[in-house]
Amino acid sequence: MRASFLLDRLAPPLFIFIWATGYIVAKLAAPYADPLTFLAWRYAGVVALMLALAFAARAAWPSPRDMLHLAISGLGIQAIYLAGVWVSIRQGLPAGTAALIVNLQPVLVAAAAPLIGERVAPRQWLGVALGLAGVVLVIWHKLNLGGSYGTPLLLCLMALLAITGGTLYQKRFVPHFDLRTGQVVQFAASLAVTLPLAWALEPMRIQWTADVILAMAWSILVLTAGGISLMFYMLRHGRVTAVSSTMYLVPSVTSVMAWLLFGETLGAQAIAGMGVTLLGVYLVVGRAS
Template structure:
């Protein structure tokens, strides 16, 4: 339930929105920073393991008893939304796909859900949603083609970002079709993190081991990803959903790609261009067209446990 706007000070929302945009985009930057001197799978292993272990006592002591069916569902969701979705994006960032482009593609999830709703759920798309989807995809293509000329990442890494985004969208639509099991976020996030950590451990072990590098960059990056990109981000996100409408909160989340592009330019020297901003504006407008207020409210409620800030 959201509070009427007249019950909150008008300056509170801009502060909350700024915190949400910065923390939401921080996961992309944190992955890029921590993986400078470490394998990206190792970064994700320690990030998910530490997050899950911190949440574990709260998940066991606070909230309803976790049944076998709920546990299995959340483990499967962890495989899809953390291991495949986060792992794919992080691997693309590790291959030096521009960080802002990765953030932009991750924000295409509402468009992908809209497109998948017709074949999976039998829900027809309106003309406005089709136009929005086309604009969103066109915008990403503009940014991607410009990034290909400016960057050094292999083509398969760009394809991987799109595939990762589609995994999350498909998992969300399938979960809606099968029916969801209500579970507090700290319990579901704990199960998903620990499940993903096992899989990331296997990948990291295959690549060379699980021992983290003993350097300040990795330690700072890990603290950033766990404390800021995970716990602070989720806290602000769910606090925002309680006080404001889902459409208003989501409109702030969609501003994370330009913030990510700016961070990547300032910290890592990733190039910016006019074509990138043109494609970005076109994609954000397409997302806005596709996400009607009613559909956006339902969609955001379901994406709460699966839209992982990359972290």
């Protein structure tokens, strides 16, 4: 009981920290690897890791019906979401614009929550709005909303809809499953879709530099095995509106990391935005817990 209580408290901040490193990993790998090719290698690594863990622990496998639900939700949460974000940024969409679009997810999740039997209270709606306002303040100096991005913008919108739909679908149809065998199913499905697309659309270039090796290891062992597992744990034990709202904090943490690692600007407006975002998330999570 004590271990479960501790994990419930530690899961959200750990998830936010891990998820925020995604942009750092993308920045490390982008010059040396085609996006879909990198993601295909990442999915294969996760499948191998989770298979080994599942067999070592003799973990229970989901039923055929649950496997189908897991595969569908996995395509949204992993394959389509990550492909949309990585390819859109690679094609020129500024990272700040991509981050703002993706962070509309809590708004969509809150709007769709009644479909899975969750009620969103007025206080939570206020928190959702404040969280979005805080995100805009944090990344405003990185936004570039001018110009014509066409396909990259559509890809990022596709990513937003995919992760939102995948999250709601999983919470509705298969909220409980073994994290090891469940991720084998989800990432195998993601690999089955991503690898042919990489072969068809990319030269499948990947240079195994130190940065790429570090990015790949971090993506498999920490971002996916750790971050995705924590997100699934929170979805299992919490309300989807509250879980998705924690993603509002990701741009703030990413901005601090970029300031520390790459010397990117972190001004007073961004710091104020972090405070607004924290207040918004508190209003959502505090009401839902």
